[in-house]
Amino acid sequence: MNVGIVGAGIVGLAVARELALTRGARVTVLDKEDRIGAHQTGHNSGVVHAGLYYRPGSLKAELCREGMALLREYCAEHAIAYDEVGKLVIAATAAERPALRAIAERARENGVPGVAELDALALREVEPHAVGVAAVHSPRTAIADFPAVARRLARDVEESGGAVRLSHPVRRLRQTADGVEVVAGGSRMRFDRLVVCAGLGTDAVARMAGSPGEVRIVPFRGEYHALAGRARELVRGLVYPVPDPRYPFLGVHLTRTIDGEVLVGPNAVPALALEGYSWRDVDLADLRRVAAWPGTRRLVARHWRTGIGEVLGSLSGGAFLAAARRYVPELTAADLVPAGSGVRAQAVARDGSMLDDFAIDVHGLITLVRNAPSPAATSSLAIARHLVGITSVLTS
Numbered sequence: 106m107n108v109g110i111v112g113a114g115i116v117g118l119a120v121a122r123e124l125a126l127t128r129g130a131r132v133t134v135l136d137k138e139d140r141i142g143a144h145q146t147g148h149n150s151g152v153v154h155a156g157l158y159y160r161p162g163s164l165k166a167e168l169c170r171e172g173m174a175l176l177r178e179y180c181a182e183h184a185i186a187y188d189e190v191g192k193l194v195i196a197a198t199a200a201e202r203p204a205l206r207a208i209a210e211r212a213r214e215n216g217v218p219g220v221a222e223l224d225a226l227a228l229r230e231v232e233p234h235a236v237g238v239a240a241v242h243s244p245r246t247a248i249a250d251f252p253a254v255a256r257r258l259a260r261d262v263e264e265s266g267g268a269v270r271l272s273h274p275v276r277r278l279r280q281t282a283d284g285v286e287v288v289a290g291g292s293r294m295r296f297d298r299l300v301v302c303a304g305l306g307t308d309a310v311a312r313m314a315g316s317p318g319e320v321r322i323v324p325f326r327g328e329y330h331a332l333a334g335r336a337r338e339l340v341r342g343l344v345y346p347v348p349d350p351r352y353p354f355l356g357v358h359l360t361r362t363i364d365g366e367v368l369v370g371p372n373a374v375p376a377l378a379l380e381g382y383s384w385r386d387v388d389l390a391d392l393r394r395v396a397a398w399p400g401t402r403r404l405v406a407r408h409w410r411t412g413i414g415e416v417l418g419s420l421s422g423g424a425f426l427a428a429a430r431r432y433v434p435e436l437t438a439a440d441l442v443p444a445g446s447g448v449r450a451q452a453v454a455r456d457g458s459m460l461d462d463f464a465i466d467v468h469g470l471i472t473l474v475r476n477a478p479s480p481a482a483t484s485s486l487a488i489a490r491h492l493v494g495i496t497s498v499l500t501s
Contacts, residue, residue: 106130109287109296111275111310113138114146115251115485116477117302118258118269123489124300125265132267133296134259135289137274137306142255144380145304146482148447150329150360150368152343153177153187153247154480157194158355161214164463165480168491170216172484176249179486185253186363190342192246193228195237197431201347202239208347209241219244234339235432246343250363251482278313280469300492301473305379305450308394311475316468320452320460320475321398324379324391325354327371329444330425332359336440337367344432351408354449355479357428368444369429374419375412382446384419403457452476465492 106128110121113136124130136143153173159165180187196205205222212220221242223231228240259269273290278299280286285299301310308322332340345358354373361367378388395401405412418424429436452460452475463484464476472492481488 107295107297108132109285109294109299110134110302111299112136112302112304112306113141113255113259113269113271114144114302114304115142115255115258115482116474116488117300118255118262119485119489120300120302120492121267121269122258122261122265123486123493125262125267127493132262132265133294134262134267134269135273135275135287136269136271139272141259141269141271142252145447145450146255147252148382148445149251149479149482150371151248151251151362152360152483153249154483155192155212155217155243155246156215156480157192157208157212157217157220157241157243157246158348159211159215160462161211163461164491165461165484166215168463168484168487169480171490172480172487173245173247175486176254176483177247179257180249180254183257185257186250187247188249188363189245189247190361191231191242191244192343192345193223193232193235194241194243194345194347195228195235195432196239196347197237199238204347204350205239205241212241212243217243217245232341232344234435235344236434237432248343248361248363254482254485275310275313278310280314280471285470297470299471301471302477303474304477305448307450307473307475311473314468314471314473316466316471316473318466318473318475320454320464321395321400322379322450323395323398323401323404323453324376324381325373325449325451326376326381326383326446327373327449328419328446329368329370330441331444332367332369332436332440333442334440336436337365339433339435340367346428346432357425359429359433366444369425369441370444371447372415372418372424373449374415376448379448381448398453398455400453400455400457404453404459407457449478450476451478463488465495
């Protein structure tokens with residue numbers, strides 16, 4: 106079986122490895138960038154999620170727990186940095202207690218190990234400089250070096266006889282009765298099956314495949330600040346707020362990274378391009394396509410007040426400080442410095458709802474990963490197994 110994979114992020118590479126190792130497929134990974142994991146894989150905080158938030162029975166819940174175990178084993182096997190620093194989800198006020206309790210109950214339903222509910226004093230034993238009225242502690246939540254994982258996956262693919270072709274943007278594709286013809290980077294290739302894990306580029310490849318579908322990618326930029334100097338010592342692991350259940354975002358949090366930094370963020374502001382990593386990155390063609398989707402207009406109509414608040418917060422550095430000080434009040438303005446951003450490929454349905462779960466479509470010989478936001482990196486090895494198992498990709 107000759108299989109093409111579009112996307113050299115952590116999910117695409119995990120799928121390619123799974124195909125090669127378990128089914129003996131000859132795999133070719135195509136990516137328009139000149140490096141592995143150039144977008145979502147390389148622009149996140151490195152959190153390995155334990156499965157606290159996700160609806161029991163959902164793909165996210167099932168694949169996050171399985172993926173975490175697989176990822177921990179994979180990192181140990183290949184000496185990739187992985188550290189169980191633990192996470193506190195903190196209720197800042199009594200009004201947040203019911204939502205916090207619901208998180209604890211959901212975590213237990215999902216089989217998250219070691220979860221404990223803590224009072225105001227007990228949470229300070231975990232994070233001495235944090236404050237709140239109560240917290241949920243997940244001691245097995247970890248941090249890892251996801252770009253290093255992606256690079257190792259690429260080596261696995263190549264060592265199994267596959268190929269990773271960078272600087273190979275997909276220009277055209279055509280599905281025939283017995284395969285998929287792809288033009289990428291000036292080369293013409295034919296595959297028995299094609300799997301699309303293109304993240305921010307999903308819609309463009311889906312249009313080429315003749316399967317635009319009933320969701321579209323709407324890009325949201327997440328901006329980060331970092332703690333400077335000795336302020337890093339104020340956070341041991343991961344400090345999260347109780348998330349707003351209306352949105353698939355977890356709110357501004359404090360995250361120790363595998364290289365010893367502590368990030369504050371991300372927020373969630375509309376990006377002005379699919380790869381809009383700053384306000385200066387504007388692509389009118391991207392904006393027209395996003396704005397033309399009925400779901401985008403309905404999303405804006407429903408949440409414009411929140412959106413304006415996020416934009417104003419992005420333009421004012423004080424918003425990050427205020428969010429961080431809610432949980433670590435010792436922080437000052439001098440402790441925060443800008444630290445880059447990432448762009449989330451968020452699928453939005455025609456009715457304006459943001460897809461919360463992973464979403465996969467099969468279009469003949471083409472399998473499209475339509476929605477794979479966080480915890481996709483955590484779940485990547487499990488997503489790969491799931492894709493191979495449920496689709497016709499690897500049947501003869």
